[in-house]
Amino acid sequence: DAGVTQSPTHLIKTRGQHVTLRCSPISGHKSVSWYQQVLGQGPQFIFQYYEKEERGRGNFPDRFSARQFPNYSSELNVNALLLGDSALYLCASSLSGDRFHEQYFGPGTRLTVT
């Protein structure tokens, strides 16, 4: 089975623009989480979605939003990009949102804001 996939792999945007990042979970997984990893730091939790409902939100501004589709794929949207949004964005999926299932990470999308 394919692992978690993310697209695009890399992208470059200009300050003030908008970006959409996509994530396809492992087949059968219903929970998706998003993390931001700034260079030299550990990942920071942004959102968790389970069955299309938001289950958790990290300490990020309203410029960040996400949604989950009926096929459990997910999009992360960032508006009015700032230089500080440059980071690796990681998506993770799990079978369900409960404590008994591990999260599997995708390879990430590297976003550069100039």
Place this chain on the structure above:
Amino acid sequence: AQTVTQSQPEMSVQEAETVTLSCTYDTSESDYYLFWYKQPPSRQMILVIRQEAYKQQNATENRFSVNFQKAAKSFSLKISDSQLGDAAMYFCAYRGSNFGNEKLTFGTGTRLTIIP
């Protein structure tokens, strides 16, 4: 809020030797999960080992084992017989036990170099 601290930004070890990576955390919860993740240059985060706080026995996975000291809030990773493929960033992570809460809180990581 929970915090995770990794005080060793970089570590190196001779191939076939043993190395220990340190991690401390802060929480007011009594039940939680702790993890070590490996992130190679390919960027994909890979789970190395996990520990449930309610289990007193330290987790082991082949060459990887942990020393979990709940009272001290310490969670170190020992890698035995180090191999070149072990070179990577290692992140310690915490997850609470609330149903449906999958939020992982990560430390800042330790870069492990294996010397041939």
